[in-house]
Amino acid sequence: MHEFRLYVIDDTPSSKKAITSLESLLEDEFKGLYSLEVVDVLENPQLANNEGIFATPTLVRVVPPPRARIIGDMSNREKVLAGLAL
Amino acid sequence: MNSESKIIKVLLIEDNPNDVYVIGQMLDEGRSTRFALEHANQPQSELERLAQGGIDVVLLGISQPTILGLDYLVRLHARAPELPIVVLAGPDDGAVAVQALHRGARDYLVKEQLDSDSLVRSIRCAMERQQTLAEFEQDTHKLQDLLYSIDNIIQKSPDGIVIVDRAGVVLFANLAAEALLDRKTEELIGQMFGVPVVAGEEAELDIVRKNGETAIVEMREVEIAWKGEPVYLASLRDITEQKKREEQLKRSFSDLAETVSRASGARDPYMSGHQQRVAKLARLVGEKIGLDKDRLQGLYVGSLLHDTGTICTPESILSKSNGLSEEERSIIRAHATQGYEILKDAKLPWPVADMALHHHERLDGSGYPHGIKGDNLSLEDRILAVCDVVEAMSSPRHHRSARSKEEILKEIKSGRGMKYDSVVVDVMEQIIESGESEI
Numbered sequence: 001m002h003e004f005r006l007y008v009i010d011d012t013p014s015s016k017k018a019i020t021s022l023e024s025l026l027e028d029e030f031k032g033l034y035s036l037e038v039v040d041v042l043e044n045p046q047l048a049n050n051e052g053i054f055a056t057p058t059l060v061r062v063v064p065p066p067r068a069r070i071i072g073d074m075s076n077r078e079k080v081l082a083g084l085a086l
Numbered sequence: 087m088n089s090e091s092k093i094i095k096v097l098l099i100e101d102n103p104n105d106v107y108v109i110g111q112m113l114d115e116g117r118s119t120r121f122a123l124e125h126a127n128q129p130q131s132e133l134e135r136l137a138q139g140g141i142d143v144v145l146l147g148i149s150q151p152t153i154l155g156l157d158y159l160v161r162l163h164a165r166a167p168e169l170p171i172v173v174l175a176g177p178d179d180g181a182v183a184v185q186a187l188h189r190g191a192r193d194y195l196v197k198e199q200l201d202s203d204s205l206v207r208s209i210r211c212a213m214e215r216q217q218t219l220a221e222f223e224q225d226t227h228k229l230q231d232l233l234y235s236i237d238n239i240i241q242k243s244p245d246g247i248v249i250v251d252r253a254g255v256v257l258f259a260n261l262a263a264e265a266l267l268d269r270k271t272e273e274l275i276g277q278m279f280g281v282p283v284v285a286g287e288e289a290e291l292d293i294v295r296k297n298g299e300t301a302i303v304e305m306r307e308v309e310i311a312w313k314g315e316p317v318y319l320a321s322l323r324d325i326t327e328q329k330k331r332e333e334q335l336k337r338s339f340s341d342l343a344e345t346v347s348r349a350s351g352a353r354d355p356y357m358s359g360h361q362q363r364v365a366k367l368a369r370l371v372g373e374k375i376g377l378d379k380d381r382l383q384g385l386y387v388g389s390l391l392h393d394t395g396t397i398c399t400p401e402s403i404l405s406k407s408n409g410l411s412e413e414e415r416s417i418i419r420a421h422a423t424q425g426y427e428i429l430k431d432a433k434l435p436w437p438v439a440d441m442a443l444h445h446h447e448r449l450d451g452s453g454y455p456h457g458i459k460g461d462n463l464s465l466e467d468r469i470l471a472v473c474d475v476v477e478a479m480s481s482p483r484h485h486r487s488a489r490s491k492e493e494i495l496k497e498i499k500s501g502r503g504m505k506y507d508s509v510v511v512d513v514m515e516q517i518i519e520s521g522e523s524e525i
Contacts, residue, residue, distance in 0.1 A: 008292075009292040009294060009300060010292075010300075011378075011379070012292050012302075013290065013378055013379065013380060014289070014290040014291065014292060015292065016378045017378075041294055042294065045294075048294075052277055052278055054267050054269075054277075054279055054280075054293070055267065055291040055292060055293045055303065056291065056292045056293075057291070057292075058280050059280075068253070068254075068281075069254050069278055069279075069280040069281065070254070070280050070281045070282075070283045071254070071279065071280030071281070071282055071283070071291065071305075072280075072282050072283040072284050072285075072289035072291065072305055072307070073283060073284055073285040073286070073289035073290070074283065074285075075285040076283060076284070076285035079283040079284070079285070080283055083254075083280075083281035083283050084281075
């Protein structure tokens, strides 16, 4: 089971695009055996601060360890998977 | 002039007259090289002589009981660091001679073992070594200048530059990156930024500053080598103001489209307000389907202008209350193409012209003007098509009164998945049933 946390800001175009891209990519890749938690940095500043988020969209692979993190456009499947070392 | 034929000017600093004589003889015997020897036994005056220039190499006697020693060598080398110095030592001065090499001498020779060939060879080698060293130092300075320039360019670049390792940990950040990310360099170095991923040429990022303000940043990434390791360089550009201007421009487009839409509807009282009502309905459907802000705005503007081509339709045909002839129908149908022709050069940021062209097309190819099918019709086209039908049926026309809700629902449900997009029909049915819109 893979656990991911996506940090976004509000409903900005880049945030919406990241959510849509990731939902599709993760479903294709893990066939339901994953969880994707979307965290709005404006609503949960402490959570974002604890994670040390610089900018959004930032995706963190929480499980399995070690944590891996990518930042940017999540619509390129190969780059996303490579960046997360998957 | 090559080095073989050049006269090498030698300054001999030696207070033993015999040694001066012997060395002079040896240099004269040099077969492949010609020398011009200058000599003095007053160290201070020799330092002044060096300052005048014109000397190629210095021979410095340091054997006991000479008054000249390592301190003098150091002063000599400091005065003329570009000059090669060959030390002439006594048989018991081996340790001193080695120290001399550490203090700037290029070679040392033991006087008692000296012959013409070894002296000439030593002088030539010392000169070549000095030249190589000078070139190396020159190259080093150039490299340092270049590195300084590159560092200066990177630090003063208006774009933020962040270099991260393969795990996304920050190795370097310039001043602009500090400003953009609202953190000092020491707060960035060693921290996890993330591996930058870009799908096309650039990615858009959002940043929340410490004061709560948000900024929009355009990020580009490239893989480079950093201290021999492959890393990522992310360049960041603040496009917040640019985005605000774009939004302002889009709002202006919307305002202009509203005006044009009202003007084109004014010709026909029955059509007046049709485009505006379709636009509101389409925006509502788009919101429920989940279109983002930009697409919603494009859908709204495209819907406001979808019947622009009717300004080319004769008023007599538009307002005709009796049945239309086939020719008149064909003239009315031409409004889709005419609208496209009017709008296609407007360079609007949305597919507004295509929407005008396609709003009478149907999924099963039964529409006009081109009978386009299914996947070739965008979601905007599909939403507009249903909204146009629903609004038209709900309003009175010259030749008929407004249709009831039941009639409208019957029409779109009977065409669901064939003429009309299923998702759009389902959303529209929900809107009509709930009374959310003034249908």
